[in-house]
Amino acid sequence: HIEWPMLKSVIPGIFLLIFLLCISSFAVALALGGGPKATTIELAIYQSLRFDFNFAKAAQLGIIQFSICAILGLITIIVSKPVQFSHGLDRKVERWDRTHFRYLLFDIFILTLVCLFLFLPLFSIIIRGIIPIFSLPSTVWIAAFNSTTVAIVSSFISIGMALxxxxxxxxxxxxxxxxxQSMEIVSFLTLAxxxxxxxxxxxxxxxxxxSPFIIALPITALVNAAMALPFSLRMILxxxxxxxxxxxxxxDSLGMTKFSRFRFAIWPRLRRPVGFSAGLAAALSMGDLGxxxxxxxxxxxxxxxxxxRMMSSYQISAASGVALLLVSLSILLFWVFDRGGQLEHNVR
Structure with missing residues (x-):
């Protein structure tokens, strides 16, 4: 009677977001491999373009995936109905079930499983990659420079579009x-x-x-910026x-110009969400393999x-070092942008 009316209004949107992220999980499917039974739509598109050069088939598969996502998104919008609740008068929300040991034990169990799922792969990367990271070839450091540059550029483009x-x-x-409202919905079509x-x-x-290969990095930066736009818009808007x-x-009463209005009235309230959004966009771009x-x-x-490429040639030790470098740079970029958004705003 209390939690379910609220949950049923947000569960469709959560389901849609998870579905869109899963159906576009090209990196995991490509890295793990598998036979025809493990092929996803995006893997089929990749094969059509890079190996078969069958543009018609790739376009058809792209239309199929976009149609599936768009139809599901439309259904989600229809079934999602906002529920009105009374105001809490700024009172502290009490969880009356936290004193029940059974519920507390269940929460601990679920959170433990989530932590194991998330952190065990990271721990294995740290353990196996800490030594190889110091002997990586020069091509890896060039790739690290490319990834960092693409991430920073895509982050600035995404924030500019979101603002x-x-x-x-x-x-x-x-x-x-x-x-x-239509503009806001259109921005989320990139997820679909x-x-x-x-x-x-x-x-x-x-x-x-x-040749598309000549402009590989600029195209990657632009597409990654478009992918981060929905998340940036959700936080900045x-x-x-x-x-x-x-x-x-x-x-308005002070007669501020547009620049002064943004600098003194708007920007100080946007620094934190902009910093967080920029860090998120950079981290997403760093890990993109699409x-x-x-x-x-x-x-x-x-x-x-x-x-x-290293995993495909069974250079597991070197790949672990690259993975550790990738995780470290992603965390560093996110921290730098997020920290920059938390600095005090100087209005002088």
């Missing part, structure tokens, strides 16, 4: 609410398309005019809407791609 879209949505939300589908479309468009609601009229596999020639690689 622009958030500002536009906030400005038109009062006069054109349907248009603003997946980076591999977008990369496939770009490959088909570019191939008649030039509410913060910008609240800042505009609380300080917009004050800025687009780069389509576009990268033999002499260009990112860390995930070179790690996959």
């Amino acid at each position: 622009s879209m958030s500002g536009l949505i906030v400005r038109i939300s009062q006069k054109f609410p349907i248009t603003s 398309a997946s980076p591999f589908i977008i990369g496939t479309g770009l490959f088909i468009l570019i191939f008649p005019y030039m 509410p913060a910008m809407a609240n800042a505009e609601k609380n300080y917009g009229k004050l800025a 687009v780069i596999t389509l576009f990268a020639p033999a002499d260009v690689a990112t860390l995930p791609l070179i790690m996959y």
Whole structure:
């Protein structure tokens, strides 16, 4: 009577997000391999482009995957109905079931399983990769530079798009609410398309005019930025809407220019979500193995791609070192961006 009405309004959206992330999990399926029974749609697209050069089949498979995701997303929007609850008057929320030992033991059991699932692979990478990381070849460090550059560029592009879209949505939300909601929904279509589908479309468009392999890294940065856009928008848009609601009229009364309005009234309230979003976008881009596999020639690689190549040639020890380097750089980039968003804002 209390928790289920709230849960049934959010479970469809959670299910959709998990489904979209799983159906676009190209990296895991490619790394683990398997026969025809283990082939996913994205693996079939990859084979059609890189081995068969069958553009028609790749396009058909891309349309099939996008249609599945779009139909499921439409159904989710229809069945998701917001539930209204009374205000809590800012009182502290009490969990009255926390005193029951049985419930507490169940929570501990579930959290322990989750931690084991998440941290055991990381511990194995640290144990097996700590020594090989100091003897990695120069090609790995070049790939690390490529990955870091692509991650930083895609992070800035994603944040720029999220800030622009958030500002536009906030400005038109009062006069054109349907248009603003439509723009927000459109931004989430990148999740339905997946980076591999977008990369496939770009490959088909570019191939008649030039070799897609020449611009492998710029294309990877652009697609990764588009993939991070929904997450960045979800974090930046509410913060910008609240800042505009609380300080917009004050800025109007003071006659602030657009730049001054953003600098003094809006930006200080956006620093934290922007920093977190930038770190998340950079971390997501660092670990991407979708687009780069389509576009990268033999002499260009990112860390995930070179790690996959080492695993394919059974260089497990070296691949563990690359994996440890990849995890370390991803955490470092996320920390730098997130920490930068928490610094005090100087208005002078």
